[in-house]
Amino acid sequence: MAFPQTPIELLAEMQIGGTWTDITGDLYRRAPLTIERGRPDEATRVDPSKATFQLNNRANKYSPRNPRSANYGLIGRNTPVRFSVAGPESYLATTGVSGDIVATPDHASLDIVGDIDVRIEATADWSRGIQQTLIGKWPSADGQRSWYLRIINDILVFVWTPTGLFANAVVASTLMPQLPRRAAVRATLDVDNGAGAWTASLYWAESLAGPWVLFSTITGTSTTSIHSGTAPLEIAPTHVNGTETRHPWKGRLHRAEVRSGIGGSVVASPDVRALAPGTTSWADSAGRTWTVAGAASISAREYRLHAEVSSWPPRWDVSGRDVYVPGEAAGILRRLGQGQKALASTLARRLPTQGPVAYWPMEDGRDAEQAYSPIVGCPPLPTVGFTFGQDDTCPGSAALPSLDAAAIMAGPVPTYTSLTNGWLLSLIYQLEAPSSTLQPWLAFRTSGTVAGLVVSYDSATIEVAGYDATDTQIVSEVFSNSDTFGPGKWYRFDLSAQQNGGNVDFHMGWVEVDGLGTEWNFSEPGTVGTVTRIETAFGADFSGMKIGHLSIFPSSDLSVWGGSDNGFGGEFADTRLARLGSEEGVPITPDFAPTTMGAQRPASLLTLLAECEAADGGVLYEDREAIALRYRARQSLYSQPVALTLNYTTDGHVAPPLEPVDDDQRVRNDRTVRRTGGSSARAVDETSALSVQAPPLGVGTYDDSRDLNLRDDSQVEPIAAWSLRLGTWDEARYPTVHIDLAAAPSLIPDVLALDIGDRIQIINPPDWLPPGPIDLIVEGYTEVIGHPNDWDIILNCSPAGPWSVAVLDDVTTGRGDTAGSTLASGVNSTATSMSVATPSGPLWATSGETPFDIRVGGEVMTVTAVSGASSPQTFTVTRSVNAVVKAHSSAADVRLAQPMILAL
Template sequence: MAVPDARVELQIAGTWVDVTDDVLHNQTIRYSWGRRGEGSRTDPAAASFTLRNPTGTYSGQNPNSPYYGHLNRNTPVRLSHGGATMALVIPNGVLGRATTPDTAALDITGDIDVRADVTPRAWGGVTSTSSWEVVGKYSVTLNQRSWMLLVNDNGTVQFRWSADGTAVNVHASSIPVPFAPGQRGAIRATLDVNNGSGGWTLTFYTAPTLSGSWTQLGTATVTTAGTTSIFNSTTALEVGDVASLAFANVGREIHAVEVRNGIGGSAVANPVFTSQAEGTTSFADAAGRTWSIVSASITSRRVRVLEASSWTPRWGASGVDVTVPVEAAGILRRLGQGAKALASTLARRLPKQAPVAYWPLEDGSDATRAYSPIAGCPPLRVADFDFASDDSCPGSSALPSIGTAATMHAAIPPYSSPTNGYLVAMLYSIDTMPASKSAWLSIQTTGTGRGIVLNFTALNVVCDVYDSTNTLITSQAFANGALFGPGKWFRFDLTAQVNGGNTDIHLGFVDVEGGGLQWNFSIAGTPGVVTDIDTGFGTELSGMRLGHLGVYPSSNVGIWDSSDNGYRGESAGARVFRLANEESVPVLIASGPGTATAMGPQRPSTLLDLFGECEEADGGILFEDRERAGLLFRTRSTLYSQAPKLTIPYGQLAPPLQPTADDRWLRNDRTVKRPDGSSARAVLTSGALSTAAPPNGVGVYDDTHTLNVHLDSQVQGLAEWLLHRGTWDESRYPTVRIFLHKYSALVPEVCALSPGDIIRITDLPVWLPPGPIDLMVEGAEEIFKTLEWTITLSCSPAGPWAIGVLDDEDLGRLDTNGAELASGVTSTATSLSVATTSGPIWTTASADRPFDIRVGGEVMTVTNVTGASSPQTFTVTRSVNGVVKAHSSAADVRLATPTILAL
């Protein structure tokens, strides 16, 4: 197969139609993805190609076209190429699998050893089900559970099994897998059902591939008293998604799987998908199992899905050379076209909780009544309301305050309660309690408690319940605690629920920032349904703010979630996941170990700006999912200390590889602010890129970022991290160009690259600094011709992301505060006299050696350190990085790879 074997398909009437033969290849196919450079937002992916159109086949408005009515704007387009690794490919969002029927060889009831070689789009992240499947003989139908291997959202490996087909043992590795998103890796679980000590033992491992070598994942095994066994089910063995379950549809390439009877025993199933032919739908593995492919494919082709945003027919003189240039784009283009600001989190969530009546009260300042987004619900009639006067509630747009003559009235549309209960809920804020009893909510019902009035007094909350003759049934008073205060918002829940011959009444007050009070009491009779809101506010409540008044047909108070405080404190990844799901945008979240960035409240804004808030606060990358019209958010933690996805010698690059030592991204004085919160500043005051005037520094390069994070305590760390990135003293290599048609062996690694991945360039020429050069991929442009394929990667330095790793020989060492050569050395000297100018002296412990230092650009390996005081004697191996030179006295001495603390 010639590289790139590029194809173009259009989705017409739900079917992918190959139109490659009509593409003008002399005009090329162009495809770009990712972002142009570090620090910028991702651009929509873009593709362009030209179709021959002599008969009007691709003229969407031509009734004679076989595709008439189907070639619309945003028609799905699929570009694909060959040359990638053969694998069982299950795209994001698709339930796919390879399956083999149950047979006696698969009926393992004792020790088991399960191994899988996988490349998932994300090893860990945020999903709706907290895990995704790899392989299993497991069915919930008729309780046919045997065992299953999965990966959890936190990146740990999970193994579950059942001894009886029903009850399930679920255990996970103690630490996550060491793989980055999209990195190939092998995982393994072994279960010893009887470890000889009256218990069972479960152990997890990882390896680069099934060929090993295997490293235990975590230092501890899972060991429990009491022996166990595995149920002999009749269900099929499935690789990929397990049919009877509904776990997250994480895209993955599965290369091979082994199931062994006994730990290290004989293989009873071992499908090797990399050995199959393109398009295989059924095959037998070496163990004799016959596999069928369902809603997946065995392929070496990889796809890029876009939407055709422009069809522009063209023709020459006399109607010859009729063509249609097509422009296609990723989903970010459509999401950014004419997007209006999303409503507040409360106004978005509460109407979806099936209220029979709901009024946000987020109306404009000139409003005289409150509208309802619920069909059939009349407006709330109000008097003496000052709309849009207070925007301090984190989950709401501006809400009204009331005056001394405030009232509100509305009839509730007729409804029935399937649970014989109801909920009346609203949000309020009051600075001080009234001196005398003051009503703030009154409702009418069809129940025994025909009228219910809530009051505040200086010390109490008072609930008065009246019967149909307006006779007081009961008056319940509860100490009001701290249900008030300047700037404090509370959500209030009043529920009534039938309980035998009684009605249980619940009053709940919850501070939107946490904490609250609740009280319960009962009256004889039935709750009925709510018919009216009929409130005359006490005059002493003037200045009270309120909003999001609703009536619900059940007593379930779980309507709020965290929408009342704007989901303050949720992680950046969780917010992107929630927003995307609310807006029906497919998304995959990739996250790694470490602290997630906690976000501040979500305020009304456009969807892309809200996504951008998460991306900027976290420092991760939001980009388009190439397999579908969706998104992928890669959190900051996945960018740390990665192994290179691609290693390429300089000689295989297309010229030129040009370093750029400019000040485009230089920032040495950085301030970070939190909206409505505090700020912090970080400044580099000494060194080559400091704020000192040249030649001691570069002068001041300052900026300010407003980042929507949760707490003031976060901003100092963010400022210091941004300073670290803005003063990284390394040449930039903005573009790296590769002729993939010339070096086709690079295709599998190159086509798997995504924004945030690391590439390494080796074997550098003498006119460049000694390497290797590690670069982070930001995006790319690809050009396809019939027999040509060129990719130009946009890159940024990877060095700032090589953060400290505990116990790592290279990344786990703290650097000196200050050290220099006590005397000059020749280019071949192997003994150095090193003086410590600041901080503790260098370690002399043999266990801490060898380690690398950098002196004047030359990397040396230290094999011995002697001396209990400064200066100390270093024994070194010279010119480790190929630099051969002499060094003068007072030359700076540093670790070659000092520890960098992560944010």
């Protein structure tokens, strides 16, 4: 019997011939759909997602190798498949691609020139590492711009212009608090605050219904206004400001409002929650007509997995009547993991994409006798005296050749037409020591007035000699040289020429890879021509020099390197993830992750992605709403809101078994972190219950070491300290939490929204467990959808406690603990006054700090008053806040229940 549609309303779709096709009716109920995502119990890496299911194949639809199948040639290995269930409400799905929007035409009511109030409730990656425009009247064409609201990294930005011109834009922006995935943001603008200035205020709330939390007020120096404009009001628009593209937002719109005046009349109110899926146009409560465009869509589906069918094994019973396929689909990580070919160096990957007419990487093997060219139509460059594969210390390159005392490189450059009446010749090199005499270093020919150019230099001088077509010298330029060599230093050399009226402007520059540079310029009469031939016989004193990535471009644009010469060292982890995804055609959506990376060396794609994940400390996982990857940054895990609350005792939200594990699987109390190619740092716990001390004072030594691809040595010490915190968190693990959604259907909306890295809590645990809440991070899950009334999800979890860090001005996590306090005398189980001794460090504050929670012997108490100017002090407390009732002896440790912990 095929899988029923109700009450779970599962939808299974397969991309047959490029079209998503409903295959739900062919799913067998006897083999429930099982989905696995994320990390298994305590694993360090995310596994590829997996779905297992059975398809009815009596009609021969799922036999990709059978020409009698209706789907022959339309399905096969890695055919996309997706599974979804009906969600509690509709939403507008935005893609982050230009043109995939919803908009309403301009209307007189939208032409607000005074105070304005803009609100939007969305599900979004609020800390995604690119600019995302949420809503606005701000076309790319200048002149009719009014305002827009956008996010960039963790910053909310409201922009307006009084004139309609980008040049007169006014910006109000600030760092946002950490928001739940579904949240509302709001911007108000008071164009005249009564004090001769404007005031913009930024808020957030859990929904458009509020209550609104003000997190920033920005005040200008004069009054302002908003250009009325004729542009439509758009949600998820694309804006181009000069050379900068402000990308549309990717996520879900639930509803939005634009009000004329702060808290004033509603002039636009798109609310998609009750719209029928597939709606393309509707009128909102303010009378505005909204139209969906591009690939944006109204949907009510909650996708549980997007994957690729990796196996199509045909099966049948002995009668031949039960023909089926036990299908298995996997996420994109499986396919990416099948090929482990190392990606080429960053220089070899970037330079060919910049339009060179000739390019010789010189990353050839040790036995090579010429330099290969990856450019179609460009022949190899003949060489003499080159020993290839000798030095791989340039951050952006694989191993490059070394020259002997009679080295030559000479060969033609393909004929080309200059794009801008200019050219650029570039290379990188390393020279341990300069020549003591002036010797030729580079020579080549052009079709211009200066038909031959020879660059020579020694320890003090750089000389450029130019020759006409008859080899008569017509150019002699001499420059002082002090910064173009040095032991272990790599340099990038650029020599460009550009026609400027009747003259040719020459630019010559040396830039230390990952450092500073020197440049010289000169101009000569004549025409620029094109580079026609490399013709260099190196001076004997350049023996031992390393050289590579010789390239010629048909314009004088110096931006071709783009950071590739130093292996993109110093770029943020999220920038590298997005760049690698773009280069390799793998969709990756990263959070803003400002951990600076070291050089990207040749390695497989998954290895390079894993380097970013390891350096930042977040989690790279598969998107369930697309065949794509997502990266959740470390900082998004800090002190995050609770996404799902499970009531164990009262509501029975947790299905059996709930089995804590108190083991040493994650214990690491001696941690060393090394920077690849750099220094290291060690962090050791010598005092806690999980310290390196022998039992019973500790647990003995559990050590490890990790190599991380970081930018500089200053990063290793704080990472080692943070790693030690994660490895010495003293709490039982709850490896799995089982939720029976058929028994607790009220949890379905929150469970559907739950994703990898989210925080959950189990409240009211049984009395035989420590008092709650049990605070957990979701590392992954297994989801089983079977019988119409069977829907189970088993969460793989780890403790959330280590991720609770200081939040500035927060009354709970923003307090500093003492250096060590104890009870000066014992107390019984009901005493509400106690004497607390603090032998060293600052005393507890006696005013302005209460109430706050302390923990004594496992009991949490709320301190309502502190008195005493010297130790011991008197605490007035409310007992048994966490339902622990017990007496405490003298010298019992007194600590904040939630001390301030600084994040990495």
